[in-house]
Amino acid sequence: MTSHSTPHPGMAPPLSPVDQGGVNALLERLQKGYAQRITGHIKIPAQAARYAPFPEGLDASIVAALQGRGVQQLYTHQRGCWDALAAGEHVVVVTPTASGKTLCYNLPVLQGVRQRQAKALYLFPTKALAQDQLAELLELNRQQSLGVKVFTFDGDTPADARKAVRSKGDIVISNPDMLHQGVLPHHTKWAQFFESLAYVVIDETHTYRGVFGSHMANLLRRLKRICAFYRVKPQFIFCSATIANPQQLAEALLQAPVTAITESGAPSGEKSILLWNPPVVNEDLGIRASARSQSTQLAHMAVDHGVKTIVFTRTRLMVEVITKYLKDIFDKDPRRPERIAAYRGGYLPSERRHVEQKLREGDVSCVVATSALELGVDIGDLACCVLNGYPGSIAATWQRLGRAGRRNQPALGILVGASDALDQFIVRHPDFFSAASPEQARIAPDQLLILLDHVRCAAFELPFKDGESFGKEVLVELLGYLEEEGVLHHEGNQWHWNADSYPANSVSLRSVADGNFVVIDRTDGGQRVVAEVDYSAAAMTLYEKAIYMIQATPYQVEQLDWEGRKAFVKRTKADYYTDAIDYTKLKILDRFEGEDRAGIEKGHGEVHLVRRVAGFKKIRYYTHENVGFGQIHLPDQEMHTTALWWRMQAQVLEAAFANRWQALSGFLGAAYALHTVAAVRVMAERGDLGRAVGDDQAGWSATQDANRRGGLRDAEGQPLTLENLCGTFAPTLFLYDNYPGGIGFSEPLYQWAEQIVEDGLNLVQRCACKQGCPACVGALLDAEEQRANGPRDAAIKVLQLLSRS
DSSP states (O other), rough: OOSOOOOOOSSSSSOOOHHHHHHHHHHHHHHSGGGGEEEEEEEEBBBBOOOOOOTTTTTHHHHHHHTTTTTOSEHHHHHHHHHHTTTTOOOEOOOOOTHHHHHHHHHHHHHHHHHHHHEEEEEEEEHHHHHHHHHHHHHHHHHHOOOOOOOOOOSSHHHHHHHHHHOSSEEEEOHHHHHIIIIIIGGGGGGHHHHHEEEEOOOOOGGGGGHHHHHHHHHHHHHHHHHHHHHOOOEEEEEEEOOHHHHHHHHHHHHHHOOEEEEOOOOBOOOOEEOOOOOETTTTTTTOOOOHHHHHHHHHHHHHTTOOOEEEEEEHHHHHHHHHHHHHHOOOOOTSSSEEEEEOOOOOOOHHHHHHHHHTTTTTOOOOEEOOOSSOOOOOOHHHHHEEESSHHHHHHHHHHSSTTTTTEEEEEEEEOSSHHHHHHHHHOOOHHHHHHOOOOOOOTTOHHHHHHHHHHHHSSSSSEETBBBBBBBHHHHHHHHHHTTTTTEEEEEEEEEEOOOOOOOSSSSSSSSSOOOEEEOOTTSSSEEEEEEEHHHHHOOSSTTOOOOOTTEEEEEEEETTTTEEEEEEEOSSSSEEEEEEEEEEEEEEEEEEEEEEEEEEEEEEEEEEEEEEEEEEETTTTOEEEEEEEEOOOOEEEEEEEEEEEHHHHHHHHHHHHHHHHHHHHHHHHHHHHHHHHHHHGGGGGGEEEEEETTTTTTOOOOTTTOOOEEESSBBBBOOOOOOOOOOEEEEEEESSSOOSHHHHHHHHHHHHHHHHHHHHHHHHOOOSSSSSTTTSSSSHHHHHHOOOOHHHHHHHHHTTTT
């Protein structure tokens, strides 16, 4: 089967003894030679399959097609899904990676198409997943000439083929973005399809959380409105990786009861998980060897042992850096096929498909990827997974580790801890990691800005009737607001669209701003598009003189057309890469709730955020020394969001600290610790929650990663020093929702503020370092300033003061 299905007996060749020996030999080498770096070893035993017979009444041609693919019977969870759907229920299937979830929905859908001319809509978050599913269904069709017409419908579908998809498709495979912009606004063209729609399949449901998930819930509200218009009530089938609340998430997305199937009947091979802490290289400062160097070394050893490997990193830049290091080892000879490949967002579809094909065919020894390969794309028989840093959640960690050993084979997973606090907590507490529950996936579909966008889109699709609901909100006020804006007209008992605009085009389901940047190579005098970069990442990667890498090949940005969303590059032989320096400034606009106690204000409310990319560093490969600096001149990025904050009056600080620089050091260290524990408390991903330390009156603020990104900056972007910390000094520590309008984290954080401060204080006090380190307060200052100011002690003092609020 495809990546979604563990092969049944006879469907895939067993792992060769050589490969099995490679995994075992690699594990033995690591345990003997690097035992001091292994903080935990988790063994997951193999699991035998549990089977169930095909259901009675299953179409004989479908049975024959499955048998032709080696499927003689079902796994128990596949049969359980069939039975729940037969009872008229909506279903969410939550079983491990490669457990055969695909058949859970393909089986009833194919039966519906064959027996009653039903139609089905499949939604995947990425095009790669859609292509995998298309290939699987076409293969089943080929086995027995089932006559089921399967088409993809996405941005790559030619205009002249779209009519055939609408009129002839039995199964249409698409994505949320295309449903949002290409299907629902034009539903009258899809009338024939909607009138027979019986199933909606939503795969990789765990990805629909946060902002994306909140948009998805509203998109499903719009889909259900359209279905009601055509008098159909399709059954929804959700499939998800392991999260703590799959049933709750599915029900929040659908706003209807959903039956959860969580017991897997699929077999699995034995798996070993190692927690790996890089060695300490500076005991005084608590500095460890980089996770990057350790991950590269581990991938090197795995490939040497003949073990096919995937390395996951947290950033696109790190994908390119590690790919370069591995290519320098294994791909030095241009006469031999390349063994190392990179895979990340921003590559052109043709480049990604090429890498996917090489993975499936076994032509790649090691692939270095971001979360783009976290989902269920078929990546072949990889047996080792290295995580370059903790992904930010337990759920994502297990999802990525599950990408190795997908064909019932022994596998090895290695989590390499970075130096920051969250990583160090995870690798130092293996019992916590092994026992930790996956996180809760949270969405806020009634967040005002998101809801208003989709009410506008829904009104374009069908008129609203007086009293009609759309989620939990009463629509009268929103519809009245849109009438005042001139886009709706109220006549009789209906609200009609009254504008020339096409609202879906202006609403992005995934990002804050719309409009990707294209990267154009003009090395040889021509102009060839070689990559694309989403709006939110462009300022940090495509500034003029930046080094932008594709498959570890460096290009230098010569010109950036911000308005035209274009970056012009040329290939270069630079021996360095670039890293942008940014800083963030926040201003409180409105306090929703709060209290003042002992000279400390604790508040929750609306803030205005300005993010400026001020410059960049040039960092030499291998030595990672800073070999240059450059200025960046780009528009500021602004947003309104919600935040929890603590503001301390000047007299409180002056009584507690010898000087303002020491107080500032303490605030930055406290912010680092509070950000760590707050993200764990609300089970947010690392990027969902932001932190900053600022002072409205003095006009300065600290970036989220102050030291790594170039230090503290004043309002003009200049380095902040003790001399220009003048005037009234009342620093404010912010924890904010990192999305326009907020996504619902700051409110519970305010309610838990006392516990969060206590957790942060415990984190810093229990750290074994002397002065402060990335595991507690972050690498805030240089070595001399660390020794002089003691950021760890200063952070403890700030947290003790905050505990009084």
